[in-house]
Amino acid sequence: MQNEFLFVGVLLLVALLLPAGGLGLAWLLRPHKPNALKKTAYECGIETIGETWVQFKVSYYIYALIFVVFDVEAVFLFPWAVAYNQLPLYALLEVSIFIAILVFALAYAWRKGALKWI
Amino acid sequence: MEPFVFFIFSILTLGGALGVVTTKNLYYAALFLIMSFSGMAGYFVLLDAGFLAAVQIVVYVGAIAVLILFAIMLSRKVMTRNEPLLNRQWGLGLATAAIFFFVMLAVPLNVKWPLSNEVSSGNELVQLGLAFLGSYVIPFEVVSILLLVALIGAIILARDTSDVEVE
Amino acid sequence: MEALIHWLADLLAKWSWWPFAPAPSATVVVWLVYAAITAFVIAPLAMIVLTWLERKILARIQDRIGPNRAGPFGVFQALADAIKMLTKEDITPSGVDRIAYNIAPAMAAVAAIAVFAVLPVAPGIIGTDLNIGVFYIVAIGAYGILAVLMAGWSSNNKYALLGAFRAVAQLVSYEVPMVLALITVTLVAGSMSTADIVAGQGSGWYFIAIPLTFFIFFVSNMAEVNRSPFDLLEAESELVAGFHVEYSAFKYALIMIGEYVHMLAAASFSAVFFLGGWRGPFIDWAVQTSPLLAVVMGHVYFLIKVGFMIFVLIWIRGTLPRFRIDHLLDFSWKFLTPLALLNLLVVAFVLKLFQPGTSAGIDIPAGPLSGLYLGGWGQTLGLLLGSILVVLVASAVVKAFAHRSKDAGLRAIAAAE
Numbered sequence: 001m002q003n004e005f006l007f008v009g010v011l012l013l014v015a016l017l018l019p020a021g022g023l024g025l026a027w028l029l030r031p032h033k034p035n036a037l038k039k040t041a042y043e044c045g046i047e048t049i050g051e052t053w054v055q056f057k058v059s060y061y062i063y064a065l066i067f068v069v070f071d072v073e074a075v076f077l078f079p080w081a082v083a084y085n086q087l088p089l090y091a092l093l094e095v096s097i098f099i100a101i102l103v104f105a106l107a108y109a110w111r112k113g114a115l116k117w118i
Numbered sequence: 119m120e121p122f123v124f125f126i127f128s129i130l131t132l133g134g135a136l137g138v139v140t141t142k143n144l145y146y147a148a149l150f151l152i153m154s155f156s157g158m159a160g161y162f163v164l165l166d167a168g169f170l171a172a173v174q175i176v177v178y179v180g181a182i183a184v185l186i187l188f189a190i191m192l193s194r195k196v197m198t199r200n201e202p203l204l205n206r207q208w209g210l211g212l213a214t215a216a217i218f219f220f221v222m223l224a225v226p227l228n229v230k231w232p233l234s235n236e237v238s239s240g241n242e243l244v245q246l247g248l249a250f251l252g253s254y255v256i257p258f259e260v261v262s263i264l265l266l267v268a269l270i271g272a273i274i275l276a277r278d279t280s281d282v283e284v285e
Numbered sequence: 286m287e288a289l290i291h292w293l294a295d296l297l298a299k300w301s302w303w304p305f306a307p308a309p310s311a312t313v314v315v316w317l318v319y320a321a322i323t324a325f326v327i328a329p330l331a332m333i334v335l336t337w338l339e340r341k342i343l344a345r346i347q348d349r350i351g352p353n354r355a356g357p358f359g360v361f362q363a364l365a366d367a368i369k370m371l372t373k374e375d376i377t378p379s380g381v382d383r384i385a386y387n388i389a390p391a392m393a394a395v396a397a398i399a400v401f402a403v404l405p406v407a408p409g410i411i412g413t414d415l416n417i418g419v420f421y422i423v424a425i426g427a428y429g430i431l432a433v434l435m436a437g438w439s440s441n442n443k444y445a446l447l448g449a450f451r452a453v454a455q456l457v458s459y460e461v462p463m464v465l466a467l468i469t470v471t472l473v474a475g476s477m478s479t480a481d482i483v484a485g486q487g488s489g490w491y492f493i494a495i496p497l498t499f500f501i502f503f504v505s506n507m508a509e510v511n512r513s514p515f516d517l518l519e520a521e522s523e524l525v526a527g528f529h530v531e532y533s534a535f536k537y538a539l540i541m542i543g544e545y546v547h548m549l550a551a552a553s554f555s556a557v558f559f560l561g562g563w564r565g566p567f568i569d570w571a572v573q574t575s576p577l578l579a580v581v582m583g584h585v586y587f588l589i590k591v592g593f594m595i596f597v598l599i600w601i602r603g604t605l606p607r608f609r610i611d612h613l614l615d616f617s618w619k620f621l622t623p624l625a626l627l628n629l630l631v632v633a634f635v636l637k638l639f640q641p642g643t644s645a646g647i648d649i650p651a652g653p654l655s656g657l658y659l660g661g662w663g664q665t666l667g668l669l670l671g672s673i674l675v676v677l678v679a680s681a682v683v684k685a686f687a688h689r690s691k692d693a694g695l696r697a698i699a700a701a702e
Contacts, residue, residue, distance in 0.1 A: 005163045005171075007316050007413035008402050008421075009123075014320035015398040018328060019391035019539050026371045026535035033374065057192070058276055060450050063614065064188050065276065067457040068181040069269045070622070074464040075173050076250070076261060077629075078420060081471040083247025084633065085640070091251040092633050094259065099626055101262040105269045106622065114273045115618050117611035145438065149385065152431065172420040180427025180460075184453065187434055191446070243416065243477065 062114045066106075073102050124164060130157030142203060144190050152183045169243055288409060288576060290315050319412060323401045328394075331549040332542050333363035339599050346603035370538035378441060378531050385439035390536040393432035393543035399425050400550045405480045407563050407583030408572050418479040419467050422554065423460070426509065429547065430456050436540070437528035449528035451610055456509060458617040463505035465625035469498045469632050470558050473668065483562035487569075488661025490561040494668040495632060497675055499559045501625050506551040508617070511544065512602055515613060552594035553587075560590045620683075628675050635671040639664040 080087075080095055109115055134154030138147045155178040162171035250258050294311035297303045303310070337352070337360060344351030352359030377386070402412035403421055415421050430453055437449020471477050473495060474485040492499045508515040532540060556562060563583030571579040608616070 003163065003166070004413050004415055005168060007320070008399065008415075010313075010316045011320045011323065011402045011412060012395060012399055014317065015324040015328075015395045016391070018324050018398070018542075019394050022371075022535050022539065023391075026375065029372045030534060031372075031374050060454055061185070061188050061192065062273065062276055063454045063618075064181070064185045064457055065272050066269065066618070067461060068177075068185060069265045070461045071177055071181045071464070072265060073262070074423075074461070074468060075177060076258065077465075077468050078471065078477065079169070079243055079247035079250055081247070081468050082243045082475065082477055083245075083251070084472055084636065085475045086244065086248065087251055089637055092630075092637055094251055094255055095633070096630060097259055098262045099630060101259075101266050103623065103626060105266045106618070108266075108270060109273055110619060112273055112277065114277065115615070117614055145382070145385075149435075168415060168417045169420065172417050172424040175424040175427055176420070180424070180430060181457075184427075184430060184434065184457065187431075187438075188450075188453075191434075191438055191450075241416075 059117050062109075066109055066114070069105060070102070073098075120164065123160070127157045127160035127164070130154070130160065132157075140203065145187075148183065148187050148190055151186065152179055155179050155183065167242070169246070286315065286319075286410060286412075323412070324398050327401065327549075328398050328542060328546050329367075332545050333367070335545045335549060335595065336363045336366070338595065339602075342596065342599045343603045346600070367538070370535055373534040375534040375536065380441040381531065382439035382441070385435045387536075389432045389436035389439065390532065390539035390543070392428055392435070394539045394546070396425050396428040396432060397543040397546040397550065400547075401553075403479045404550075404553055405483050405557060405562055406587050407580040408568070409576065410580060410583070411480055414478055414480045416476070416478050419471055419477045419482070423464055423467065426460065429543070430460075432543070433528055436532070440528070440531035442531050445528050445531055452511070452528055455511075455515065455610070455613060458614050459505045459508035459515075459621075462501050462617060462621035462625045463509060465622065465629060466498045466502035466505065467558075469495060469625070469629050470502075472629070472632055472636065479557055479562075482558055483564065486561045486564055489665030490559065490564070492559040494665040495559075495628075495672055496669070497624070497628050497672040498632070499555070501621055501628065502558065503555055505617075505621065506555065507598065507601070508613070510548045510551050512548065512598055515608060516602075548598060549591070549595070552591050552598060555594050556587065556590035560594070562590075563587045624675070624679055627679070628672070631671045631675050632668060635667045636664070639667050 076098070077095070080091070084091070131154050134150045134152075134157060137150030138154065141147050141150065155174060158178075159171040159174040162168070162174060290311050293315055297305075297311055340362070341351040341359065352362040355361040355365050400422055403415055403418040405411040405414075433452045433456065434449055437445045437447075437452070440446070470482060470491060473491065474482040476482065476485070563586050565582065565586035568579060568582055568586065571582050
């Protein structure tokens with residue numbers, strides 16, 4: 001009949017009304033007195049020095065990178081988990097090989113210091 | 119109902135793709151890319167492939183888009199550059215793109231695509247799992263080796279070489 | 286939901302003044318009502334009840350009383366806060382990225398609410414029984430991560446950016462053990478649909494069968510929701526409230542709504558996946574005799590379990606100190622992820638041991654212990670033994686690591702055991 005995702009669309013649209021309605025109501029109710037001092041960025045009470053940028057730290061990027069690899073691994077494990085009841089025993093062996101290779105990847109990342117938050 | 123939803127997803131996908139290449143702000147380009155990915159997920163939903171839609175969102179939006187945003191946000195020089203959008207060869211570029219577009223258009227219109235009459239039986243996940251570990255088990259294992267190689271390569275490239283310890 | 290839609294369609298067919306076709310419009314009406322209840326009743330109610338509960342329980346843990354001025358026992362405190370949020374001035378700092386600054390809190394709130402589409406609250410009451418229910422939860426979480434990143438970047442503030450990067454590093458690191466724990470639950474249940482997972486707990490709730498998975502899932506979920514002890518990002522004493530430092534008034538309220546609704550979702554899904562959802566005494570009898578009674582009983586059981594999980598979340602917040610960022614990330618990558626992988630393999634192995642013979646006409650050789658299957662309870666016991674085995678192995682490995690560690694203090698602790 002209809003798509004099972006239709007309710008998801010309905011829920012998203014209705015849920016969008018919450019921020020929209022709330023923001024609209026707040027815009028009606030609140031005062032609006034802009035002031036040059038209020039508009040400065042917050043830095044514990046002192047003036048900001050320099051532009052807004054952050055020193056490049058590789059560790060942030062490496063965590064996201066390792067996450068991509070494990071995310072794709074999880075995507076492959078989900079269909080296996082659903083079909084597990086109907087698979088013979090060697091399916092377990094095959095998935096053990098899959099997971100073992102990825103554990104090796106994690107161990108490599110660990111030894112090479114990629115997981116250190118410096 | 120369905121053409122309307124398809125139209126909306128098309129606007130999301132194509133609009134996002136158009137936004138990626140035409141905007142000058144690199145950060146907005148990444149956001150438009152996310153919009154395009156979400157539209158693609160919508161297409162999968164329309165084709166009754168819910169699992170693939172979720173995979174698209176989890177992998178592309180959840181992991182790869184985050185990675186792209188990190189890379190953009192952590193490079194200061196990229197953010198402050200503001201070059202003009204077109205250079206002096208835009209005429210030649212337009213001609214090449216137009217020829218390429220018409221060639222790409224001619225291929226799907228002239229191929230007789232075999233349409234299958236199968237209806238999704240609802241247990242496509244089980245069939246996917248059975249296929250992964252049945253007939254396609256070698257590609258399944260090769261994927262894990264591919265991921266291992268990708269991770270090793272990325273770590274070697276992105277490693278902080280200023281203080282390499284030999285363990 | 287199907288029964289409700291049929292009942293409403295019959296009712297609408299009798300009303301001659303209803304202009305639309307009864308069956309599709311009944312579906313639309315039921316869906317709209319369910320969506321409206323989820324977005325406009327559950328979400329603000331979650332905010333109000335949870336903030337009040339949290340402040341009162343934390344206060345009692347810390348030997349004080351908590352809010353007791355606004356209404357009896359301070360129940361109207363959250364309402365007062367809500368009115369304050371609506372009427373405060375919305376200060377938008379100069380130099381923010383307008384579009385991303387405004388979209389980010391809305392995306393956080395909508396993503397938190399959208400998870401409730403697959404929550405089975407009672408037998409037959411679920412938004413939509415997606416056959417990828419568990420995976421859908423993971424997918425919606427991705428938008429929550431993006432909202433944090435957008436909020437931090439668009440605020441044009443160094444501390445917001447730093448806070449957003451750390452928040453995303455934490456969220457992303459704890460997503461891996463959480464997804465692995467969910468794969469384990471899918472393995473035991475045989476299906477990704479949340480309704481099937483609740484139905485599969487008829488022979489033993491999963492927190493008895495796979496308690497280690499419950500631990501991994503619960504801890505990862507706590508980190509995903511930024512609850513203490515993982516709340517480094519919004520700690521008042523560090524990074525000055527992290528990525529949402531430049532938000533004021535209702536946008537801040539939206540971010541808070543997103544966070545508390547996400548907390549409610551974490552508690553609800555822990556109850557669904559591990560505490561048996563709407564299962565309880567006499568529920569099977571009620572499903573057969575009177576569906577309406579089953580719905581009411583299911584709701585009651587479910588609310589009791591969710592309340593208990595929320596209490597545990599608040600209790601842990603009041604008890605444990607905060608983790609440091611590198612400890613946090615190390616705990617996820619170096620402890621939880623290998624543990625989750627080992628747990629997955631052991632659970633898969635035990636399941637194959639207890640596999641009953643040909644099921645649904647498929648010729649699978651029965652596992653060696655299939656005689657002990659006992660309608661599922663033998664499998665539950667076997668999984669429990671497997672989990673205990675994994676815990677023993679893991680603690681032995683951790684102790685061995687501690688002995689060899691370069692840190693003298695850690696060696697002393699390990700030697701004293």
